[in-house]
Amino acid sequence: MPRPGNQIKGTAKPKNAFTTLKRIFSYMKGLEFQLAIVFFGIIISAGASVAGTYMLRPIIDNFIEPYIGQKSPDLSKFITMLIIMSIIYICGALASWLFSRMMLNISTKTLYKIRIDMFKKMESLPIKYFDTHTHGEIMSRYTNDTDAIREMLTNSISQFISSMITVIGIFSMMLVLSWQLTILVIAMMAVMIFVIKKIGGKSGAYFKEQQKAIGQVNGYIEELIEGQKVVKVFCHEKETKDEFAQINETLRKASTNANTFANILMPVMNNLSYIHYALTAIAGGVIAVMGFISLGTAATFLIYTRQFSSPLTQISQQFNAVLTALAGAERIFDLIDEEPEIDNGYVTLVNANIDNNGNITETPEHTGIWAWKHPHHDGTTTYTRLMGKVTFDNVIFGYNENKIVLNGITLYAKPGQKIAFVGSTGAGKTTITNLINRFYDVPDGKIRYDDININKIKKADLRRSLSMVLQDTHLFTGTIMDNIRYGYLEATDEQVIAAAKLANAHSFIKHLPDGYNTVITGDGGNLSQGQRQLLAIARAAVADPPVLILDEATSSIDTRTEALIEKGMDRLMEGRTVFVIAHRLSTVRNSHAIMVMENGRIIERGNHDELIAAKGRYYSLYTGMFELS
Incomplete structure (x- = not known):
């Protein structure tokens, strides 16, 4: 049975590969010199491989073949050629090590910058984003997607470019050596490309299924680890094992198919290269005997033939890896491009002094007195002492347009009052506290804090004046x-x-x-x-705020512990405006006002004694709780 939110889509192709690649390279600003060294190193490495092989032609034609049958040949020039060939290969190996080491450094610095941007954006996103995206979905940006980019930058791009240069270099040398044998190469290359497309295409499709199955297995295991107590309480061990066996079997089949085609690609390509080599050897021998090419040319061409298929296979493999990484990069950039939390507030919270006449002045020192600094359009600035007065005026709100959660909420909390919200699950109690914090902004109605519209208060300053204890x-x-x-x-x-x-x-x-x-x-x-x-x-x-929000703050505390901390909680709430959400009605009896909510509306309000006397919904809830206790 699939688990919601745990499926992982198969390897996707990027929507705009060039734009995404260009954006990745924008993170390499300041690394241009290192990139130039990498590119130069790739050219040297690929060129050395091609040039070193080409040197076999003059060695065979000018030294080995003429010296056959001579008793005392002069080997000085031959040894010189071997030394030159060795130097070429050593330079190629050094260049390969250099660009690989340099590319590793570039990739780590690039991913460092990308992760910084991701984390900065994540911290600036509204709560709504995290409510609509699973944690695993967000974490995959930091793990799977960044790892794909790392692999692309460290290996795939450099190998892709190196293979391209090698293929072009080898093909050019083949044309120089023998155009007749090059025609045979072109024909075999067409066959290889056809095979790569067919086998690689099937392998890619099965790998998509494998990735999806891996996501289901990982998600199922994660869910079962978290819910192990529930599984054991309801004795569902056998059912969970059977269900896991089904999911695991799906993964086994997908992995078998994917790796079957992936693993036969290289052997098939190797066998085709052997066939190609044999055909080239036969054709090269024939035209060499006929005098169209020399023995050194035929031998060098045969070496190029062996070298030609490997870069082609690497190009195919690295191309898929690059596309996968670019698709992951697009998901990362989707996160980075998300709209940040909007904050148009301009009223700030400052330390203040109050003189004997009640005048409020701002001070950089911590005085324990806070005030709202309110600049006006005419250039004047007024200060309002932070007291903790909160009012809702006909507030209407829904997390989406199709479902209204709060409908016409009007209430007020005077400084130092304790306001409680009770009601069934989904009545809108927690939503009210989310609006006070401006986790969400209200489309209709107004919320005022010390008679200031909270939309005018900077979110950071607003939240500094509040403290929450969540369930x-x-x-x-x-x-x-x-x-x-x-x-x-x-x-x-x-x-x-x-x-x-x-x-x-x-x-x-x-x-x-x-x-x-x-x-x-x-x-x-x-x-x-x-x-x-x-x-x-x-x-x-320890935050010592003027407004305190307790969202089921004592839900996990036993009755004895609750009694022990009741005096401490009273001291904590003393002089503060407190909003309490509680299912345990015993915790709200001493509230100044109790709001009974149902379907996004306040259906009853009053203190405990008034609501008990009214014998309405609160009375039913309270007496029911009393009987249960």
Whole structure:
């Protein structure tokens, strides 16, 4: 059974090979001198191979053949020719080593620049991009596609050019040596090209199937590793093994067919080259006896015949490798060309001082007081103290045009209020918090922050004033200290520890082997889910924001732990505007206002006592939860 999002398309051809290749070479700016050396080295290497072989003609005709039968021939000139031939081959070998080493250096520098551009663009993309592209799809740009470009730059292009020059050089020498035998070469070359096209075409089609099957196998294994607990809980080991056997069998068949044709190509080409060699030897011997060519010419032509088929096969193979790499490069450039997150905001967040008359002035020093710096069209600038007042005014939003998620949401949160959202899954609760952060912009309605339209606030400054604790906690590879400090990079160790105590994470951290210096790996796999959630709360606490968003922040914490951190959470929320999304209604009883949502609308609002007295949807939810608990 295929798994959504895990299929990998077969090797594609680039849409515009020349443009893509030109763009790759644009990353080599500043490396022109090295490229010139590479090209010069390729010419020397290919030329040395052709020239070295050609020297057999004068050696045989001028030295070996005349010396046959002589008792004391003068070998000085013969030895000189051998030395010259050796020097030519040594120069070719050195040139080959030089351009290979230089091309390796060029490819690594080029891929370095491409990865930098990819990562920069990825960090500037809106959340919507990551919601609509799988992680594996994005990661393949950094792995499979860049590896294909590396192979192309390191080997394929240089070998392709070298083979082309070699073929042209050998063919030119063949014409010089014997036009009669060259006609035979052209006829055999047509046969070889036909064979390459037929066998290579079948091999390419099966390799596409193999790549698709590999993607299915890898995707299935990855999914099963992540869901191993579910598999064991529901005793589906046998079914998963049977399903994997089917997918693996598909891969086996595709791989067998692909490699069968790929592996017979070279033997077939070698046998054709032997046939070509035999025919050339017969024809060369005949016309040599007839006096049309010399013995040295026939022998040299035979060597060229052996050398001619290999570059042709390499050209075919490298051409496919180049097309594959260019197709991968186009996928990389598609990522780099994605529209970045748009930010037209001009209101910024600054440190501020407030005098006795309430006047706000900007200061470069950290004062603990923040203000919105609002420049106006008339050249004046006003400052509004950051308080954490948030209002929604008839907000309508959908992740796509065909499905509205929020429909006419109107609400307000005064500074220091705790606003809770409850309702069924898909009601739009998390969407509201995504809009406050400007992960998405609203097409209709307005959201104001301290009476400023959030579209006017720079996104980075807006997000600096907020802190979130998400249901899915993500921890980075590093120490406990570093992960908490991620909320405020300038926090001191003392501030980090204070935040951990506030979130009640300090008690379990100090019992870890290295305390706050314990290294977390694998997204915190060495910690329990509840401990990871406590660290996320501590990370939000160290940021010390005026607005706090808790999206199922205590969902992974047991009732006992929740009771222990309740006072700490109250201290964390004190004086802050807090938005809470919770399914556990016991966590929202002390909220100033509770919004009950259904199908993108607020169907009830009020505090806990008011909603219980109304005996509406909240009453049904709460009493149901109470009975369950």
